[in-house]
Amino acid sequence: xxxxxxxxxxxxxxxxxxxxxxxxxxxxxxxxxxxxxxxxxxxxxxxxxxxxxxxxxxxxxxxxxxxxxxxxxxxxxxxxxxxxxxxxxxxxxxxxxxxxxxxxxxxxxxxxxxxxxxxxxxxxxxxxxxxxxxxxxxxxxxxxxxxxxxxxxxxxxxxxxxxxxxxxxxxxxxxxxxxxxxxxxxxxxxxxxxxxxxxxxxxxxxxxxxxxxxxxxxxxxxxxxxxxxxxxxxxxxxxxxxxxxxxxxxxxxxxxxxxxxxxxxxxxxxxxxxxxxxxxxxxxxxxxxxxxxxxxxxxxxxxxxxxxxxxxxxxxxxxxxxxxxxxxxxxxxxxxxxxxx
Numbered sequence: 001x002x003x004x005x006x007x008x009x010x011x012x013x014x015x016x017x018x019x020x021x022x023x024x025x026x027x028x029x030x031x032x033x034x035x036x037x038x039x040x041x042x043x044x045x046x047x048x049x050x051x052x053x054x055x056x057x058x059x060x061x062x063x064x065x066x067x068x069x070x071x072x073x074x075x076x077x078x079x080x081x082x083x084x085x086x087x088x089x090x091x092x093x094x095x096x097x098x099x100x101x102x103x104x105x106x107x108x109x110x111x112x113x114x115x116x117x118x119x120x121x122x123x124x125x126x127x128x129x130x131x132x133x134x135x136x137x138x139x140x141x142x143x144x145x146x147x148x149x150x151x152x153x154x155x156x157x158x159x160x161x162x163x164x165x166x167x168x169x170x171x172x173x174x175x176x177x178x179x180x181x182x183x184x185x186x187x188x189x190x191x192x193x194x195x196x197x198x199x200x201x202x203x204x205x206x207x208x209x210x211x212x213x214x215x216x217x218x219x220x221x222x223x224x225x226x227x228x229x230x231x232x233x234x235x236x237x238x239x240x241x242x243x244x245x246x247x248x249x250x251x252x253x254x255x256x257x258x259x260x261x262x263x264x265x266x267x268x269x270x271x272x273x274x275x276x277x278x279x280x281x282x283x284x285x286x287x288x289x290x291x292x293x294x295x296x297x298x299x300x301x302x303x304x305x306x307x308x309x310x311x312x313x314x315x316x317x318x319x320x321x322x323x324x325x326x327x328x329x330x331x332x333x334x335x336x337x338x339x340x341x
Contacts (some may be wrong), residue, residue: 006031009036010035010075012045012046016075017045020050027286032047035054036059040055071087080099081110084101091117092121094122099312100124100309107305111302115336120302121297124301126181127280127284128181129284141242145247154239154240155238157228157229157232157236158230159234159235167212167319170209170230175226179216179307180308182216182224183308188220190216191217193214193324193327194318195214198211201229203233211230213225238277239251306329310329314327
């Protein structure tokens with residue numbers, strides 16, 4: 001398939017460093033050509049031992065570095081819009097971690113900029129679409145054997161939230177994965193959001209509304225509920241149950257290791273998303289590299305990134321007001337037309 005894909009990685013933090021490792025040691029067909037991070041020492045540490053990588057503090061300099069033919073964005077969400085638009089201007093294919101852009105106005109600008117090009121360049125990093133359990137559930141629902149989906153019950157728990165995590169971020173950061181997963185699993189858009197707030201857990205930092213209960217309505221009348229609890233203290237847990245007219249299916253229960261000793265048996269619970277979804281990230285990046293080398297763009301689109309931002313913004317309004325909030329999205333551009341439409 002020709003030369004290795006030369007990837008510029010923006011961001012060398014927790015996520016970016018893991019992607020740098022993945023591109024170097026796990027994924028075939030690609031190499032890290034450049035890295036940009038505001039902290040040069042952190043960037044240097046992330047690429048230690050890698051040959052031929054240039055390190056930058058300016059993300060645009062990384063895009064223009066020698067050997068760069070593609071971009072992976074793992075920087076904080078507010079920096080994504082500028083990076084995506086710069087990639088489009090250079091006609092660089094890009095894999096952008098979620099959120100594509102945190103606010104729906106910026107996400108709309110990105111989607112419209114790509115649509116104006118007349119072809120896709122961006123894949124958005126909703127990696128649950130590449131998880132083996134989610135793929136099996138998607139195939140089961142698409143096969144129709146369980147009948148029409150009526151409800152999705154979802155759980156999203158984290159051990160603890162990072163410093164600076166806000167109540168709104170439970171929706172626009174954590175639950176954004178459930179937003180995309182629900183749209184993808186059901187093949188439907190989400191049309192309204194209601195967020196309920198129980199009494200905060202004693203583990204929640206002061207001022208953080210944690211946990212939350214989020215209810216989504218879909219265009220066909222199915223319901224999706226999400227329990228999001230980002231300071232549960234005991235592990236990283238993601239579960240989903242589809243309840244349909246002729247049966248149900250649940251995932252996320254068995255993704256663990258059982259350790260048995262003379263003291264008894266215990267289950268190991270993943271501590272964060274990089275452990276629970278390691279295989280999904282590997283599949284996602286490998287699929288992106290393979291498609292890019294073929295001259296194609298697959299996976300979640302800029303429309304999916306925009307839709308997630310619009311739904312999340314409606315969710316934040318519901319969180320603030322306590323009311324049910326309708327989702328109001330711009331028309332879907334022809335570039336992102338649904339299959340068969």
